[in-house]
Amino acid sequence: MDADFDDTHNPELQAHERTYHAFNVLLRWCMVLLGATITALTVWFATPGGFFGGLFTGIVLFALGYWFVIRKEEHQPLNVWEEGR
Numbered sequence: 001m002d003a004d005f006d007d008t009h010n011p012e013l014q015a016h017e018r019t020y021h022a023f024n025v026l027l028r029w030c031m032v033l034l035g036a037t038i039t040a041l042t043v044w045f046a047t048p049g050g051f052f053g054g055l056f057t058g059i060v061l062f063a064l065g066y067w068f069v070i071r072k073e074e075h076q077p078l079n080v081w082e083e084g085r
Helices: 011-046 050-074
Strands: none
Touching: 011 050
16 A cells, blocks of 8 residues: 555545444443343342342443443544544
């Protein structure tokens, strides 16, 4: 590939980057919500923890999932070559 090739201002490429970023964030939200829901329901129905134990576990897992999985990706710049990515 040519070293002088610069296609960063191509509108189709920018639209693709935005779509990919939105899909990636949506997928992360789904993973966290599904994990928190399955864990909360398991604690609620399959252990003596009951409803409040499941609720507490689900809230804690959701908060940890947001903190470690979603938070950083939502604020990432679209340009993958930008400093700090």
